[in-house]
Amino acid sequence: MNSFDNRQILLYFKNSEIGNFFLEQLILGCGYPVTMVQTIEEALVVAAQNNFCLVITEFDFDSQGTSDLIVGLRKVNPFVFFMVYSPNFSPQLYTEATKFSISYIITKPIDIDYLLFCVKSCVKQHSFLWSLRKENEIMKEQNVNFQKQNISLVKRLEDSTKNLAKLYEDLRSTYLRTIKALAQAIDARDHYTHSHSQNVANYSVRIAERLKLPLREIELIRQAAELHDIGKIAISDAILLKAAALTMEEWIEIKKHPQVGAQILEPLTFLSEVIELVRQHHERFDGTGYPAGLRAEAIKLGARILHLADAYDAMVTPRAYRIEPFSKGKAVEEIKRNTGSQFDPQVVEAFLDIVESL
Numbered sequence: 481m482n483s484f485d486n487r488q489i490l491l492y493f494k495n496s497e498i499g500n501f502f503l504e505q506l507i508l509g510c511g512y513p514v515t516m517v518q519t520i521e522e523a524l525v526v527a528a529q530n531n532f533c534l535v536i537t538e539f540d541f542d543s544q545g546t547s548d549l550i551v552g553l554r555k556v557n558p559f560v561f562f563m564v565y566s567p568n569f570s571p572q573l574y575t576e577a578t579k580f581s582i583s584y585i586i587t588k589p590i591d592i593d594y595l596l597f598c599v600k601s602c603v604k605q606h607s608f609l610w611s612l613r614k615e616n617e618i619m620k621e622q623n624v625n626f627q628k629q630n631i632s633l634v635k636r637l638e639d640s641t642k643n644l645a646k647l648y649e650d651l652r653s654t655y656l657r658t659i660k661a662l663a664q665a666i667d668a669r670d671h672y673t674h675s676h677s678q679n680v681a682n683y684s685v686r687i688a689e690r691l692k693l694p695l696r697e698i699e700l701i702r703q704a705a706e707l708h709d710i711g712k713i714a715i716s717d718a719i720l721l722k723a724a725a726l727t728m729e730e731w732i733e734i735k736k737h738p739q740v741g742a743q744i745l746e747p748l749t750f751l752s753e754v755i756e757l758v759r760q761h762h763e764r765f766d767g768t769g770y771p772a773g774l775r776a777e778a779i780k781l782g783a784r785i786l787h788l789a790d791a792y793d794a795m796v797t798p799r800a801y802r803i804e805p806f807s808k809g810k811a812v813e814e815i816k817r818n819t820g821s822q823f824d825p826q827v828v829e830a831f832l833d834i835v836e837s838l
């Protein structure tokens with residue numbers, strides 16, 4: 481007998497009128513393998529070694545035997561079906577059979593056709609349950625494999641995201657380095673304004689630190705200071721390096737540089753906050769600056785800081801139009817004189833606190 485054959489039937493009769501041999505021959509005649517036992521111990525041993533689909537047994541209410549057998553066999557094989565034989569039908573038999581989920585009850589006189597119908601029906605139902613169980617196991621296995629694949633995909637996705645983030649960061653810093661190189665090249669066009677952007681960056685950061693601005697904002701101000709005059713790329717040397725006073729038309733050209741600078745940087749969307757500071761770095765506190773004529777708090781604090789740092793550096797370094805620079809004292813006096821008109825008083829206050837150490 482093949483122990484994995486799921487059509488096997490177990491007969492357990494210790495003392496029956498039905499006749500074990502008769503029943504065995506009847507079931508074997510239907511093509512189902514049969515095992516016959518006469519004790520519960522024997523039944524449990526063979527049940528552990530074989531895949532029975534149906535157990536046919538007598539129902540004995542007077543002893544624990546039948547219920548022990550049912551409970552014991554279900555522990556070994558939860559899907560097994562039960563048919564019970566009892567000489568007489570009674571409501572108590574029906575109640576007990578229902579309690580133990582017995583599929584069919586056979587009583588005297590035995591109807592052979594009905595008995596075979598019950599056997600075939602149990603074999604069929606068990607076979608259906610068995611295939612469902614197998615499918616369920618396969619699905620569980622597939623599920624485990626899917627989960628493994630999923631974990632591996634998530635890991636690959638995380639790695640790719642990290643690589644992408646690194647690439648993006650590399651690209652960002654490459655862009656920034658390129659733009660800064662450009663800004664330095666513009667400073668270098670005029671030997672008088674050499675290092676101007678770097679000086680403005682140093683002063684701006686010192687003022688921003690004095691104002692206790694958040695680190696992120698200080699970093700934005702530093703970047704904006706390094707790039708603030710990038711729009712001067714569009715101004716010709718004839719105007720930019722002119723030693724004499726500028727004509728009205730030339731001033732109009734000069735005044736375009738904050739807007740031109742913002743336009744140059746605009747495609748670099750990650751610099752959006754920096755770009756706004758570049759655009760506003762010539763706005764004055766009283767609204768007389770350019771390009772928009774913004775007033776007071778309408779000008780970003782970072783731009784108000786840049787404006788003062790820019791003006792201070794222009795005063796204390798030589799220029800084409802003024803070879804002799806202001807002394808630090810004179811520049812400070814000039815800034816104080818323009819507090820509240822050109823410069824934001826709170827920015828001036830912070831500047832005065834640190835100017836000695838510049």
Ligand SMILES: [Fe+2]
Nearest residue numbers: 708709761762
């Ligand atoms: Fe400027």
Ligand SMILES: [Fe+2]
Nearest residue numbers: 676708709790
């Ligand atoms: Fe400047």
